[in-house]
Amino acid sequence: MDRLPFLGLPPYASIQERAWRLFFFVFCGLVLLFLISPILIVIPISFNNSSFLSFPRGDWSLRWYEEFFLNERWTTAVKNSIIIAFFSTILATTLGTLAALGLSRPNFPGRAVVMAVLISPMVVPVVITAAALYFFYANPLIFPEEPTVILNNTYAGVILAHTLLATPFVVITVTATLTGFDQSMIRAGASLGAPPVTVFRKIMLPLISPGVISGALFAFVTSWDEVVVVLFVGSTEQRTLPRQMFSGIREMISPTITAAATVLITVAVLLLITVELLRRRSERLRGLR
Amino acid sequence: MAVAETLPSLTIDGVPLKVKLARAERSRKLKAVGLVLPLFAFVVLTFLYPIVVLAQKSILNEETIGRLTRTNEALANWDGVSVPDEAAFAALAVDLKQAQERREASEIAKRINSEFSGAMSRFKSVTRKVADMESGPYKEVFLSSDEIWSDPALWRVIRSVSNTYTPYYWLTAVDLRQGAEGLERAPAGEAIFLDVYARTFWIAGVVTVLTLILGFPVAYLLATQPAHRANILMIFVMLPFWTSLLVRTTAWFVLLRSEGPLNDLAEMIVNNRFEMIFTRFGTIVAMTHIQLPFTLLPIYSVMKTIPPSHVRAARSLGAGPFHAFWKVYFPQTVPGIAAGCLLTFILCLGYYITPALVGGPRDQMVSYYVAYYMNNVINFGQAAALGMMLLIITMVLYWAYNRLVGIDKMKLG
Numbered sequence: 001m002d003r004l005p006f007l008g009l010p011p012y013a014s015i016q017e018r019a020w021r022l023f024f025f026v027f028c029g030l031v032l033l034f035l036i037s038p039i040l041i042v043i044p045i046s047f048n049n050s051s052f053l054s055f056p057r058g059d060w061s062l063r064w065y066e067e068f069f070l071n072e073r074w075t076t077a078v079k080n081s082i083i084i085a086f087f088s089t090i091l092a093t094t095l096g097t098l099a100a101l102g103l104s105r106p107n108f109p110g111r112a113v114v115m116a117v118l119i120s121p122m123v124v125p126v127v128i129t130a131a132a133l134y135f136f137y138a139n140p141l142i143f144p145e146e147p148t149v150i151l152n153n154t155y156a157g158v159i160l161a162h163t164l165l166a167t168p169f170v171v172i173t174v175t176a177t178l179t180g181f182d183q184s185m186i187r188a189g190a191s192l193g194a195p196p197v198t199v200f201r202k203i204m205l206p207l208i209s210p211g212v213i214s215g216a217l218f219a220f221v222t223s224w225d226e227v228v229v230v231l232f233v234g235s236t237e238q239r240t241l242p243r244q245m246f247s248g249i250r251e252m253i254s255p256t257i258t259a260a261a262t263v264l265i266t267v268a269v270l271l272l273i274t275v276e277l278l279r280r281r282s283e284r285l286r287g288l289r
Numbered sequence: 290m291a292v293a294e295t296l297p298s299l300t301i302d303g304v305p306l307k308v309k310l311a312r313a314e315r316s317r318k319l320k321a322v323g324l325v326l327p328l329f330a331f332v333v334l335t336f337l338y339p340i341v342v343l344a345q346k347s348i349l350n351e352e353t354i355g356r357l358t359r360t361n362e363a364l365a366n367w368d369g370v371s372v373p374d375e376a377a378f379a380a381l382a383v384d385l386k387q388a389q390e391r392r393e394a395s396e397i398a399k400r401i402n403s404e405f406s407g408a409m410s411r412f413k414s415v416t417r418k419v420a421d422m423e424s425g426p427y428k429e430v431f432l433s434s435d436e437i438w439s440d441p442a443l444w445r446v447i448r449s450v451s452n453t454y455t456p457y458y459w460l461t462a463v464d465l466r467q468g469a470e471g472l473e474r475a476p477a478g479e480a481i482f483l484d485v486y487a488r489t490f491w492i493a494g495v496v497t498v499l500t501l502i503l504g505f506p507v508a509y510l511l512a513t514q515p516a517h518r519a520n521i522l523m524i525f526v527m528l529p530f531w532t533s534l535l536v537r538t539t540a541w542f543v544l545l546r547s548e549g550p551l552n553d554l555a556e557m558i559v560n561n562r563f564e565m566i567f568t569r570f571g572t573i574v575a576m577t578h579i580q581l582p583f584t585l586l587p588i589y590s591v592m593k594t595i596p597p598s599h600v601r602a603a604r605s606l607g608a609g610p611f612h613a614f615w616k617v618y619f620p621q622t623v624p625g626i627a628a629g630c631l632l633t634f635i636l637c638l639g640y641y642i643t644p645a646l647v648g649g650p651r652d653q654m655v656s657y658y659v660a661y662y663m664n665n666v667i668n669f670g671q672a673a674a675l676g677m678m679l680l681i682i683t684m685v686l687y688w689a690y691n692r693l694v695g696i697d698k699m700k701l702g
Contacts, residue, residue: 017610028510031503032525035581038540039532041550045543053543055550095328102324109318116691118328121336123687125639127656128343128676129336131663135346136339164336167328225533228641232663242535249542249646258543261536268532272524275531 039265046258053255064259074260077244084155084240085223088162092219095163096170097212101204103171104178115171122168130232133161137233153235161233162223169218177211177282210282214275221271340680347673350455352400356393357384357451364448370469372439378427381447382419385412389420397450403668404457404466405446411435442469458674482658482675489654489679492573492644493637497584497630499577504585504629505622512592530582538643541575542566545647572648576640583636584629587694591625628694635686638679655679 009021045053049061068074099118103111121129137151151157189199227242234243241260248257298306363380367373388394398412415434419427431438449455449467456467464480465472474480507526511519529537544551545565552562565571595618603613641656655675662672 013610020610024506024510028507031507031581032522034503034578035529036525038537038544038578039529042536042540042543045550052548053546054548054553095331099325099328102321102326105317105321107318108321108325112691114325114329116687117337118325118332120687121332123635123683124340125641125656125676125679125683127639127641127659128340128680131659131672131676132339132343133335134663135342135669136335160335164332167332171328221531221533225535227535228660231660242533245535245539246642246646249539257539261533261539264533264536268528268536272527272531276527 042258042261043265046255046262048255051255053253053258064255067254067256068259068263071256073239074241074244074256077239077241080238081224081241084158084162084238085220087159088166088223089216089220091159091163092166092170092222093212093216096167096215096219097174097208099167100171100174100178101208104175104181106183118171119168121164126165126226126228127232129161129165130229133157133164133229134232152233153237155238158230158234158238158240161229162226165226165229166219166222169222170212170215173215173218174208174211177208181207207285210278210285214278214282217271217275224267343673344677346669347458347677348454348456349670350400350450350453351670352396353450354453356388356397357381357447360384360447361451364444364451367444367448369445369448370441372441373444375426375428377444378431378438379425382422382425382427382431385416386420389416401443401446401450404450405443408437408443408446411437445469455670458670459678461671462674462678485653485655485658486678488652489638492569492576492640492652492654493634495573496576496580496637497634499573500581500584500633501626501630503577504581505588505626508585508589508592508625511589512595513597526582526585529578530586534579534642537579538575538646541571541578541643541647545571545574566647567649567652569648569652572644572652575643575647576637579643580633580637584633587629587632588622588625591622591628595621624694628690631686631690631693635683635690638683638686 009018013021044055046064047060047062048054048056049059049063050056102108103115103118108114134152137157139147140149140151141147151160185203186199189203190196194202225242227240227246230238230240230243231246234240241264245257245260248254248260300306300309359380360377363377364373367377385394385397388397394412394416398409398416401412402409411434415431415438418430418434422430437443445467449457460466460472461475461479462482464475464483466475467473511522511526514522543549546552547562547564547566549566551565556562565574599617599621600613603617604610608616638654639656640654641660644652644654645657656679659672659676659679662668662675
């Protein structure tokens with residue numbers, strides 16, 4: 001009996017080793033439970049009919065979803081989130097992909113410094129970025145004394161801020177896809193007579209597209225999740241979904257926030273699946289697998 | 290033979306090859322720079338420049354700039370301990386009159402009040418008095434208005450505030466202030482910020498250690514299990530990673546409440562309810578949950594690169610299982626541990642939303658106070674100084690991270 005393999009251990013493993021192994025598996029199981037259970041627990045609570053945040057005891061209901069999908073506060077928030085995330089994703093993906101293409105050329109001058117600057121919006125505490133942007137948006141044209149353009153409390157301001165916060169993710173993912181990119185493929189294409197645009201479209205783009213798309217997803221999530229910048233530079237008109245949840249928890253606790261959370265978890269699952277499929281495709285294309 | 294060596298090799302159109310190569314190289318470099326330039330310009334203009342502006346706010350006397358110039362000149366030669374002479378009173382009176390006309394007097398009074406509490410009402414009443422006067426002497430009017438005007442401490446504040454730049458916000462951020470004889474510690478009731486910084490570091494440190502203790506074994510499990518099983522377990526790590534921060538904070542808010550599921554469970558088991566929401570405990574648990582993937586994933590990706598043959602070799606050479614793990618496997622994971630922990634620590638320093646929603650008043654971190662001074666108190670100078678201190682600390686750690694890991698080697702997902 002004790003000669004049989006135990007939890008993946010070889011048959012010669014000692015008793016202590018087996019005890020450790022068991023402890024290790026139990027510990028890991030508990031940590032994984034800790035990671036996933038808070039997210040899963042919210043889901044049943046959102047279907048509770050009572051206005052208390054507790055598990056439904058037989059009285060299931062969709063009333064909080066009704067509230068979420070019909071109340072104007074929430075629908076406006078969802079609409080705002082989609083608009084802002086859409087435009088910042090497009091801007092961030094374009095700017096970030098171009099920069100990553102430039103940075104991955106061999107012997108880029110001052111690569112380390114430029115990279116550190118481009119990544120810095122991700123590292124600086126977002127409250128500082130938000131405070132700095134608040135003053136900048138109050139008078140974005142540096143030279144005139146009296147501000148003629150004010151970006152505070154505008155969609156453009158929030159979109160630009162989210163673009164700024166999202167570009168580092170695009171730069172990182174696209175650069176990662178480009179490492180190990182065989183530059184001789186470009187030369188091969190060029191030597192066979194393809195103009196640079198064709199080389200980019202037919203050789204570069206298919207290879208980097210998984211990186212670009214997953215960068216875009218990161219950019220989308222960054223904007224979709226962001227609340228501090230919206231708190232600082234946005235007004236109630238730009239109220240996004242996370243902003244609405246923030247005040248939902250702070251001011252009037254209604255189970256609608258759990259319905260909102262469940263909807264957002266569904267979005268996260270879809271994103272996770274997409275990213276995983278993209279990763280596999282990228283590995284296959286680059287011949288890593 | 291000798292001629293061929295001295296002549297440069299020419300391309301088909303007669304230009305030396307070296308020149309042509311250099312030209313091609315330069316145009317390639319220009320193209321690369323041209324691709325990076327739009328984003329670089331965007332980041333410099335809408336991020337680095339605003340941060341410089343913010344830094345300037347932390348040392349600028351913005352409320353009084355250009356509004357107390359006469360007073361500043363009159364106080365230039367004042368000794369700082371006696372009651373100033375008539376010239377200083379007259380200069381202040383003229384400055385206040387001008388400020389009153391331009392409706393700036395209350396801003397000046399508010400600014401001085403922030404350094405000398407109780408000055409606000411005295412300033413308002415004396416401003417009203419001197420506004421009706423055509424000429425001096427002003428000193429008696431001031432002194433008869435309130436005895437506070439013979440206090441050199443107030444005049445020191447007035448002198449300091451009348452300068453363009455002030456160290457006040459930075460000193461306050463480290464619980465210091467300017468006294469009669471140089472710097473002194475702020476009184477106990479006002480000295481809160483060193484405590485806030487210590488608390489921020491403490492929470493960030495505890496969360497980092499907890500994520501390491503919880504994350505390391507799981508990373509090992511994921512890295513050593515066969516791919517099909519590891520991929521399924523990975524969902525447990527990646528789903529929280531992709532779920533909105535607000536959703537995870539909401540989840541913890543719901544869980545930790547005194548009528549929440551965790552307390553229901555506690556009541557069933559130990560017949561007792563615990564206070565978990567709005568406590569340090571709740572804050573740390575929620576932050577650990579949110580940061581765990583950030584610590585775990587870099588460790589995991591380093592572990593994936595360690596060949597299992599190393600430990601097998603150590604075992605076959607006679608090392609015990611723990612010895613082999615500790616001496617052969619663990620040292621190779623250190624770069625991943627450093628990367629993950631540093632990343633989590635840096636991100637923890639800037640936390641705002643989670644402590645604000647699940648923490649109590651004594652659990653708020655530096656970011657909360659930056660937001661508080663920006664949006665509630667409207668004291669931009671103090672918000673800027675607190676933010677800049679946090680920024681400097683973060684940048685030092687970012688630099689260390691860059692040296693240690695290389696920012697371009699950062700992996701996501």
